[in-house]
Each structure stands twice: as C-alpha cells, then as structure tokens.
Amino acid sequence: xxxxxESGGGLVQAGDSLRLSCATSGRxxxxxxxxxFRQAPGKERExxxxxxxxxxxxxxxxxxxGRFTISRDDAKNTVYLQMNSxxxxxxxxxxxxxxRAARSSVDRYDYWGQGTQVTVSS
Numbered sequence: 001x002x003x004x005x006e007s008g009g010g011l012v013q014a015g016d017s018l019r020l021s022c023a024t025s026g027r028x029x030x031x032x033x034x035x036x037f038r039q040a041p042g043k044e045r046e047x048x049x050x051x052x053x054x055x056x057x058x059x060x061x062x063x064x065x066g067r068f069t070i071s072r073d074d075a076k077n078t079v080y081l082q083m084n085s086x087x088x089x090x091x092x093x094x095x096x097x098x099x100r101a102a103r104s105s106v107d108r109y110d111y112w113g114q115g116t117q118v119t120v121s122s
Contacts, residue, residue, distance in 0.1 A: 002026045002098050002111040009116030014088055016120070020081040022096030022113055033102040034072060034079040035109055038092035038118075045095070049081060050102035057102060063089075086120045093117050 008020040022034070035050040049060045049070040058070055069082040079096060094116055097109035 002029070002032065004096050004098060004111055004113035006094065006096050006113045006116040009094060009118045011119045011121065012086055013121050014086060016086050017082070017084045018086065018118060020083065020094055020096075020116060020118075022079045022081075024077045024079070024098065026077075029077040029098075030074040032098040033100060034070075035097045035099065035102065035104075036070060036079075036081045036094060037097060037106065038090075038094045039115075040092040043092075045106055047104040047106075048094070050104065051079065052102040059102060059104065061104070083118070086118075088120050088122045091118060091120050 003025040005023045031053055033052045036048040037045050038048050039045040047061050048064055049068055051058045051070045051072055055072050067085045072079045096113045098111040099109035
C-alpha cells in the first residue's frame with residue numbers, strides 16, 4: 001500500500017506562485033510514477049502533470065505548460081508541483097496520485113491523496 005498526503009495549497013493572488021508537496025509512505029516509492037490532478041467545482045477531475053518512476057520523463061496538460069513544473073525526490077519520498085503565474089482558472093482541489101506509468105487518465109492511477117485546496121483571486 002501507498003499513502004499520499006498533499007500540502008502547500010492556499011489563497012493567493014493572480015500571478016503568484018505556490019509549491020505543492022506530496023509526501024508518500026511505503027518502501028517502494030521509487031518504483032511508482034506520480035501524477036498531479038485537479039478538480040474544480042462542477043467539473044471532472046483533470047490531468048495536470050505526471051513524472052515517471054525514473055524522474056526523467058514528464059508530461060503536462062496544455063493549460064499549464066510553461067507555468068508548472070513537476071519533480072520528485074526519491075530520497076525524501078516526495079513529489080512536488082511548482083506553480084508559477086497562477087490564474088483564477090487554476091482554482092481547484094489538487095490531488096497527487098501514484099501509478100505504474102505516467103499517464104494522463106485518472107483510472108491509470110492506483111493510489112490518491114486527500115487533496116489540497118488552491119484558490120487564486122483575480
């Protein structure tokens with residue numbers, strides 16, 4: 001089993017930055033691909049970014065390219081999402097997930113955190 005705990009969300013103004021963290025527990029973190037998803041009120045959970053288990057392969061949704069960066073630190077069993085130039089439309093609950101491959105589909109991930117709220121004011 002893998003347990004995931006997100007942190008780092010908050011209330012910011014448009015143009016500000018946040019870094020989300022996802023701390024994991026378990027002995028095999030380095031063997032999992034990790035992803036970030038978000039869900040706004042009234043919308044489906046959508047893909048944000050993913051990183052493979054080696055840390056060398058990453059992928060991003062079009063609406064965050066050039067603004068967000070995903071990374072992982074296997075020594076700390078933690079994955080990060082650096083978010084710059086935040087926009088009001090980025091407001092959502094952000095979830096981290098662990099799976100066997102870095103994919104964009106929700107159903108490709110086996111474990112999920114509880115989420116952290118990000119609110120961006122205009």
